[in-house]
Amino acid sequence: MTEVKMTVNGKAVSGTVEGRTLLSQFLREDLEMTGTHIGCDTSQCGACVVHVDGQAVKSCAMFAAEADGAEVTTIEGMANADGSLSTLQQAFQDHHGLQCGFCTPGMVMSAAALLAENPKPSEAEIRHYLEGNICRCTGYHNIVKAIQAASGQDVAIAAE
Amino acid sequence: MYAFNIERPSTIAGAVDALAKDEAQALGGGQTLIPTLKQRLASPDTLVSLTGIPEMQGICTADDGALCIGGATSHAAVAAGASAYPALAALAGGVGDPAVRNRGTIGGSLANNDPSACYPSAVLASDATIVTNAREIAADDFFDGLFATALDEGEIITEVRFPVPEAANYQKFLQPASRFALVGVFVAKYADGVRVAVTGASEDGVFRWSDAEAALSGNFSASALAELSVPADGMIADLHGSAEYRAHLVKVMTGRAVSAA
Numbered sequence: 001m002t003e004v005k006m007t008v009n010g011k012a013v014s015g016t017v018e019g020r021t022l023l024s025q026f027l028r029e030d031l032e033m034t035g036t037h038i039g040c041d042t043s044q045c046g047a048c049v050v051h052v053d054g055q056a057v058k059s060c061a062m063f064a065a066e067a068d069g070a071e072v073t074t075i076e077g078m079a080n081a082d083g084s085l086s087t088l089q090q091a092f093q094d095h096h097g098l099q100c101g102f103c104t105p106g107m108v109m110s111a112a113a114l115l116a117e118n119p120k121p122s123e124a125e126i127r128h129y130l131e132g133n134i135c136r137c138t139g140y141h142n143i144v145k146a147i148q149a150a151s152g153q154d155v156a157i158a159a160e
Numbered sequence: 161m162y163a164f165n166i167e168r169p170s171t172i173a174g175a176v177d178a179l180a181k182d183e184a185q186a187l188g189g190g191q192t193l194i195p196t197l198k199q200r201l202a203s204p205d206t207l208v209s210l211t212g213i214p215e216m217q218g219i220c221t222a223d224d225g226a227l228c229i230g231g232a233t234s235h236a237a238v239a240a241g242a243s244a245y246p247a248l249a250a251l252a253g254g255v256g257d258p259a260v261r262n263r264g265t266i267g268g269s270l271a272n273n274d275p276s277a278c279y280p281s282a283v284l285a286s287d288a289t290i291v292t293n294a295r296e297i298a299a300d301d302f303f304d305g306l307f308a309t310a311l312d313e314g315e316i317i318t319e320v321r322f323p324v325p326e327a328a329n330y331q332k333f334l335q336p337a338s339r340f341a342l343v344g345v346f347v348a349k350y351a352d353g354v355r356v357a358v359t360g361a362s363e364d365g366v367f368r369w370s371d372a373e374a375a376l377s378g379n380f381s382a383s384a385l386a387e388l389s390v391p392a393d394g395m396i397a398d399l400h401g402s403a404e405y406r407a408h409l410v411k412v413m414t415g416r417a418v419s420a421a
Contacts, residue, residue: 002166019166019207020197042195046259055236055262061194062263065166066209113258131339132257 004068008033009077017064023057024048026064027074035075035105039134046133049106049113050074056113058132075105078112088112088150095155097146099137106133111147120151162203168212172318176293178208179314186210186316188268189234191260210267216318227324231267231291231317238266247328247421248286251278251346254332256339267317270302273309273365274340275396280366281346282330283320284357291319305364325350327380329421331413335360335400342400343409345369347417353377356414361406363394372414382415 005014008031015030027036027050036059039047043061050059051073078086085093088111098104107130114121114129121129126144135143145155166187169175179186183205187193196202210216216232219241227245229238239253239261255261255269255278269279270290283290283299290297293316302310311317325348332344341360348355354376356369375384390410395403 019164020161022194041198043191043260046257049259052262056259057262058259061191061260063166063190063194063207063209065168066190066211068168110258129258132259 002065002068004064006067006069007071009073015064019063019065021064022060023050023052023062023064023067023072024059026067027059027072030064033074033076037102037105039102039106044132044134045103046106046110046130047103049109049133051109051113054116056110073109075108078108088115088147091146091150092143095142095146095149097138097143098135103133103135103137107135107143111143111150114147115151120153121147123148161197162200164197164204165206166209167206168209170212170214172213172215172293172316175208175210175213175316176314178206179316181206184208184314186271186314188232188265188271189263190268191256191264192268192272192274210316211265216267216316222321225324226289227322229266229320229322231319232265233267235261235264235266235269245322245324245328247325247330247346247348248282248322251282251330251332254278254330266320270320271309271311271317273303273307275306275362275365276335276338276340276342276344276360278330278332278341278344278359281341281344281357281359282322284366284368285328285346285348285355286322286325287350287355288323289321290317291321292317300368303366308365323350327421329417331417331420333360333409333413337400343406343413345410345413345417347376347414347421349376349380349421354380358410358414361395361410363396369410369414372411376418380418380421382418385411385415385418 027033037047039045043058048059148155167178185204187207187209210232216230235252235255242249328348330346332341335342343361344359346357356372359366390407392403392407395406397403
């Protein structure tokens, strides 16, 4: 067992983990932050994407011990300080960028990472960036629209 | 996963010591090893993480102009930082997906030597040098068939040195499910000749297509390949493509790489 300390959504946290404890498991089971979803657990679907030191990573493909000392941001840390939805989250709601919602935490975290490095991505750039985030409901159209809207680009609002 | 301990050394010397123990295994970015552990296909007692070692991170240019990349440098960092070798940066930017590229490392990819991985083709086509904690290994001596390399037990790739070519390009035909290379071809043109390395195609892993190298060294254009063909013997055959299909793709992708270089 190893002692780990990290900052999650701005708060210092610590815990005792096994070597094999995944970051996704530590967040969900030890910290009881279940917003980070585990979809495939084979690092393909992207539902578990969080930011570690500002970079999007699949938290099911990283050990908690490797995040010792890191700054982690999860979907729980994405809302505004007053609890209202962030621009990106609001855009997902406005454009109905989800159906069942299971992939949404990972989609939002990947989209936030994209917008941090590319503030006005084209539709093609958004689709390419989401290569590692799988959604089985939406066909991605409204997710892409939501991200375009969140970046201040004009998109038709009505989601059929 | 079976249980194991994780060690996070901060120096190469510390990592070498930790790997000297029985049943210890190096952990790069973990984008292949962690799924492997989940399938219980590996059962190390100790994993030695190599991602917290500053001397294995980053990109620089050597006195002879070669591009030096630390063994624990992520694909994303190579994509963003290897501007001196644009074809290599483009290759790194096409590995996996953005989240995988933020964790996966060049040293991890090379030590694993997946027969469909991208990096081995760049290393072989560039005649790069693999630098370890113990020695320097030429690319031609490093790859040793499927998932096998010249690395000894406990040996760590600390750096990879790429001579920068006059022109180069990597073309990858995606396997539609995994997005690994069904066939990938890296072509690099140097003053003393052209090197062509193929990944994804052969049952023996990455290889050089010497007929194409000879033809392209005389005439660096896709038309120089017209008379050549690649034998299907020894090519991978699976539900994504027959051996003949892969052999055909080797020539097609080589031509595209030459045209785009």
